[in-house]
Amino acid sequence: MTTVSKSARDFIAPHVRGLPKSGIRDFFDIVAGRKDVLSLGIGEPDFKTPWHIREKAIASLERGATRYTSNLGTPELRQALAAYMRQSFHAEYDWKSEILVTVGVSEAFDIAIRAILSPGDEVLYHEPCFVAYAPLIRMAHGVPVAVETFRKDEFRLTVEELEKKVTPKTRVLMINFPNNPTGATLDKKDTESLADFVIRHDLILISDEVYSELTYEGGRHSMASIPRLRDRLIFLNGFSKAWSMTGFRLGYVCAPAPLTDAMMKIHQYCMMCASSTSQIAGLEALQNGEADIAEMRESYNLRRNFIVSSLNGMGLDCFMPRGAFYVFPSIQSTGLTSQEFALRLLNECNVACVPGTAFGTCGAGFLRCAYATGMDQLKEAMDRLSAFIKSL
Amino acid sequence: MDALLKLLKKNARESDATLAKELNTTTEDIRARIATYEQEGVIRAFQAILNEDRLDTTDVRAVIELRIRPEREGGFDRVASRISKFPQVESMFLMSGAYDLLLFVKGGSLQELANFVSGRLAPLDGVLSTATHFMLKTYKDQGVLMESEPHDDRLQVCP
Numbered sequence: 001m002t003t004v005s006k007s008a009r010d011f012i013a014p015h016v017r018g019l020p021k022s023g024i025r026d027f028f029d030i031v032a033g034r035k036d037v038l039s040l041g042i043g044e045p046d047f048k049t050p051w052h053i054r055e056k057a058i059a060s061l062e063r064g065a066t067r068y069t070s071n072l073g074t075p076e077l078r079q080a081l082a083a084y085m086r087q088s089f090h091a092e093y094d095w096k097s098e099i100l101v102t103v104g105v106s107e108a109f110d111i112a113i114r115a116i117l118s119p120g121d122e123v124l125y126h127e128p129c130f131v132a133y134a135p136l137i138r139m140a141h142g143v144p145v146a147v148e149t150f151r152k153d154e155f156r157l158t159v160e161e162l163e164k165k166v167t168p169k170t171r172v173l174m175i176n177f178p179n180n181p182t183g184a185t186l187d188k189k190d191t192e193s194l195a196d197f198v199i200r201h202d203l204i205l206i207s208d209e210v211y212s213e214l215t216y217e218g219g220r221h222s223m224a225s226i227p228r229l230r231d232r233l234i235f236l237n238g239f240s241k242a243w244s245m246t247g248f249r250l251g252y253v254c255a256p257a258p259l260t261d262a263m264m265k266i267h268q269y270c271m272m273c274a275s276s277t278s279q280i281a282g283l284e285a286l287q288n289g290e291a292d293i294a295e296m297r298e299s300y301n302l303r304r305n306f307i308v309s310s311l312n313g314m315g316l317d318c319f320m321p322r323g324a325f326y327v328f329p330s331i332q333s334t335g336l337t338s339q340e341f342a343l344r345l346l347n348e349c350n351v352a353c354v355p356g357t358a359f360g361t362c363g364a365g366f367l368r369c370a371y372a373t374g375m376d377q378l379k380e381a382m383d384r385l386s387a388f389i390k391s392l
Numbered sequence: 393m394d395a396l397l398k399l400l401k402k403n404a405r406e407s408d409a410t411l412a413k414e415l416n417t418t419t420e421d422i423r424a425r426i427a428t429y430e431q432e433g434v435i436r437a438f439q440a441i442l443n444e445d446r447l448d449t450t451d452v453r454a455v456i457e458l459r460i461r462p463e464r465e466g467g468f469d470r471v472a473s474r475i476s477k478f479p480q481v482e483s484m485f486l487m488s489g490a491y492d493l494l495l496f497v498k499g500g501s502l503q504e505l506a507n508f509v510s511g512r513l514a515p516l517d518g519v520l521s522t523a524t525h526f527m528l529k530t531y532k533d534q535g536v537l538m539e540s541e542p543h544d545d546r547l548q549v550c551p
Binding site: 022024027028031032034037039041042043044046048130131132180298302303305306309310352354373374375379 | 395398399403406410413414415416541544546547548549550551
């Protein structure tokens with residue numbers, strides 16, 4: 001009997017083979033290598049990590065603090081996180097059993113979803129959204145079910161839309177506010193009605209609040225502040241956005257002890273622990289970094305005002321987002337698709353923005369512009385964008 | 393501090409139009425507020441911050457600690473005011489501690505500064521002692537690093 005040997009491609013699991021590459025990645029490949037590009041496509045803060053945080057990390061390396069830590073994270077960091085949760089959200093979490101330090105929020109979401117999904121379980125998530133949610137749900141053999149959010153609602157998630165998509169197979173609602181890519185936030189009324197929805201349908205809620213420190217007005221309304229959700233909430237947060245620590249890859253999850261324990265099992269086998277250097281840096285951020293956040297937030301706020309005013313001034317409809325560092329203007333008035341607009345803007349004016357469709361099909365007609373970039377570049381980018389609009 | 397002042401401290405050349413957009417107001421309002429600050433003496437000047445080490449000049453800069461005798465009526469102010477008027481004095485502060493005045497001075501050469509200290513400053517009525525420290529290199533001035541950290545090293549597009 002003859003056997004035909006498999007090609008490398010044949011070894012790839014079908015559910016991974018079927019995963020689309022990130023639309024951001026596609027666009028990155030187009031932009032990569034080009035010179036003089038003004039990029040509003042960067043989803044990370046432009047500030048350097050505050051010096052006292054870097055200095056603490058350097059000092060820890062000098063004294064050789066480079067060992068594995070507890071799987072859950074160092075006791076000092078978890079205690080500081082428990083205090084932060086109490087102070088910021090009036091939420092009580094036991095640092096010994098209910099807080100787990102992860103390698104960024106992406107890992108936190110991955111282990112959360114793997115800990116609770118059985119094959120075929122449905123997860124409601126809203127679009128436009130961060131690119132990782134649906135693929136991670138698929139990799140956990142779950143079924144991602146997108147729920148649209150709309151410009152008319154300033155991209156808030158509404159229970160009305162959720163009710164259209166919920167089925168007996170729905171296990172999880174996944175939300176991310178303040179939102180990447182729209183900058184949308186939730187107000188108190190929204191969080192309360194989402195909480196009711198989750199309880200009514202007996203779901204688990206995963207709330208990624210990594211941008212929560214970057215809320216400019218209207219107050220921060222965390223799902224962690226709603227006591228009746230406590231037993232069914234997996235709260236995700238991290239250090240990347242608040243303290244400009246993206247490369248440290250440091251996040252955490254707060255959840256009831258049985259869920260934390262389940263996530264810990266996955267985390268301990270696949271990750272062991274978050275980087276010890278990063279955990280030391282994170283502790284410094286929590287203990288002495290309040291002023292850093294205030295300063296960066298103030299700076300983002302000014303840029304937000306500038307970019308929203310500029311975009312509306314050139315005829316691109318853009319609501320004033322209350323959080324994160326993104327604006328999500330409509331380019332429908334130009335008659336171009338998001339992809340066409342972004343490509344022409346890049347080719348003709350050397351300005352990179354990400355087409356809204358990279359964040360879900362309902363991002364069609366929109367563009368994500370990140371304003372986590374210096375005022376000089378922002379001004380130049382707005383000048384070029386304005387000239388581009390006039391040339392159409 | 394007023395957000396407008398903070399922005400001007402960061403970049404005094406920022407256009408009124410941009411300031412207006414950042415602060416959600418009009419250019420007229422920005423102009424009026426700046427004019428008021430100037431009239432009130434809050435804004436004293438708009439200057440560039442230079443890395444003088446990079447200039448092709450022989451200028452010499454020094455810090456001088458000065459002890460002075462306070463006067464019965466005027467305290468330190470009259471002597472201080474006289475000293476501050478010398479063009480060599482770039483900045484000057486009344487201090488607590490071991491000395492009274494801290495001067496940041498600049499001269500065209502070492503000799504010129506030496507002459508200034510020994511010939512003009514030290515003999516002044518009311519000056520008790522001087523201690524001069526020459527500056528060798530500037531790392532940071534008025535909150536501005538003289539050697540910037542590497543420019544934007546982020547990926548050009550990321551999620």
